[in-house]
Amino acid sequence: VSQRMVASMRKKLFMRLQQLPLKFFDTHPHGDIMSRLTNDTDTVSTIISQATTQFATAGIIVAGSLAAMLGMNVVLTLASVITVPMVAILTKFVTKRTRRYFRRQQEELGQLDGLIEETIYGYKMVKAFNRQQNVKDHFNQMNDSLRLTSTKAQIWAGFLMPFANVITNVGFAGIACVGGVLVVNGMATVGIVTSFISYTRQMVRPVIDIAGVFNSLQTAIAGAERVFDVIDEMPEPADSPDAVPLSEPRGDVEFRNVSFSYRNDKKVLKNISFLVHSGQKVALVGATGAGKTTIVNLLTRFYDVNEGQVLVDNKDIRKYTRSSLRDCFSVVLQDTHLFTGTVRDNIRYSKPDATDEEVRQAAVTANAHGFIMSMPKGYDTILSGNSDILSEGQRQLISIARAVLRKAAILILDEATSSVDTRTEFHIKEAMEHLMKGRTTFFIAHRLSTVQNADVIMVINDGKVEEIGTHRSLLERKGSYYRMYQSQYKLTRIIDQYPEF
Incomplete structure (x- = not known):
């Protein structure tokens, strides 16, 4: 008993x-x-x-x-x-x-x-x-x-x-x-x-x-x-009685007068509004703590907005069932987490019913197949969360393969190339280009060299959208984005002049 x-x-x-x-x-x-x-x-x-x-x-x-x-x-x-x-x-x-x-x-x-x-x-x-x-x-x-x-x-x-x-x-x-x-x-x-x-x-x-x-x-x-x-802790709020499944999402995203605070004493987002069309690549740039990750947290409904609305396909996300909403996202984070299990199981985590061939194709698309096959047991190699078997770049490629397999309408990339070397970054960016095709993509980045091909760049500052536009238009405006780009460009030139450092 x-x-x-x-x-x-x-x-x-x-x-x-x-x-x-x-x-x-x-x-x-x-x-x-x-x-x-x-x-x-x-x-x-x-x-x-x-x-x-x-x-x-x-x-x-x-x-x-x-x-x-x-x-x-x-x-x-x-x-x-x-x-x-x-x-x-x-x-x-x-x-x-x-x-x-x-x-x-x-x-x-x-x-x-x-x-x-x-x-x-x-x-x-x-x-x-x-x-x-x-x-x-x-x-x-x-x-x-x-x-x-x-x-x-x-x-x-x-x-x-x-x-x-x-x-x-x-x-x-x-x-x-x-x-x-x-x-x-x-x-x-x-x-x-x-x-x-x-x-x-x-x-x-x-x-x-x-x-x-x-x-x-x-x-x-x-x-x-x-x-x-x-x-006795309160679970996530239950779906509203009129919530419906989000079926065949297109990937249109809109923030409409959104304000949010983690605590009551300070707003992290302040009356933010923007519209992203299906298939667009959107870069969120700005200083640490500006509110970039908060935008992603609200979009995936990890948190609910305090004011305003977040819409997907022209409908408030609170009108969708939470599980179906999250099914339309694929996520690649800066800190890649691998579960204890085989390489195959880790890739298949986003789609448990995927066949071995689908897993292999996802790895090929993510440029991960080569190094996986060089491992002693290939896709059957056992990994653990903190294993040193893989480099940081290889872990990211497995994470990208996991996102490829999901085939979701909206992709979220959170500093996916921030902690890898230039050569590995090239392979990851190439894999991400395959991944972003036909999907609405939000990527958070501090390296402005990674956002130049974005359809829309949003500069977030102190919880507000300070600037929005393409790489070229923002440089021509000579505002916050221009100053950030100039600062990083000068730093890159200094590094190039003194490669021994």
Whole structure:
């Protein structure tokens, strides 16, 4: 029963994680989320398994002892059970304090898991900047805090059993006194009193055990609270009742007076409006934090607009079902994520029912087939998320092959060539040209050399569309885009003059 309950809890937690908006993952450390899914549910499983057995055993012993005692003498039975509410009061007093510390213990364990996950994921940065000692100090600080919290929880938990034993010993003395009075008055025999002390010992021991289990349950309750905190999180808003599937999308996109803020105190986008026709290539350029990625987040409905409308094919995207809307996008991000599995599985991730030939064709189109076939097992080579088997450029080409396979109407490229060398950039750009044919494409770029062939270039500054036009028209205007281009052009000339650097 306990294992079914915990399995159900873990399943509900994982299912809810799939339903939560991007905002939740942006504001919660990934290690803490993992701790809730593993440590907290495992704690619940362990404690509940023990508690179920002990509660059942204790219940049988207590019931049997009470029945025998009532059959011998009702007055002595009442004297015997008076210790039970006293133990219950003591248990309530202790658990009220331990629960707070156990809750803090689970929270600090989640924070520690977050630090470990972050350190392992960024181990190259830690070593590159020689920050091992700082990481150790931070870990020791958090580990010591967890140790102190756990110690306080255990100290309070340790008070229960000794004081419960004192109460039961006082109870034995009380039974002896009451029994003595009854014997003097001829209402009981010495044998019955002796039997009652024995039965009381049998009855009270399981009661104390139950109190101890209830105390241990505070750890499980603390873990369960953290699990249910996530389960109770609001999922992404449900599709509106009149939402319809987006079938055969053309790829027309319009932002109409859109404003948005991640927090209430600052708007990231301010009354933005623009129209993109099907098949156009649109470049979003501007300083870091200007709002370029936010435009993409709103288009894919990772977030909903605060004001205005986002339209696809002349219809508000909130009038489409969310799943069908996202089916019309292919995405290639700057930070390429590969899942543990074969190369074939990673390409097929965007279209699980794709045939092997479709996967191969997508790789050929993305210029990835050559290096894949040079690997020991070709498409059956096992990859992992942080594997060093592939270079950054090769990872990007696999990501592009994944997007090619999707055959979506709208393509989003987020700094897809920012972290690769010039030769690899050429192969990636060539692959992207194949990918962009016949698709509406939004690409975010800082290298202006990659956006010159765009049909539309939008300069985003401080949440507004500052300039919009083609590469040539924007240069002729000599505004923000012109200054950005001149700055990068000068930097490129300096680099060309001093290639040794």
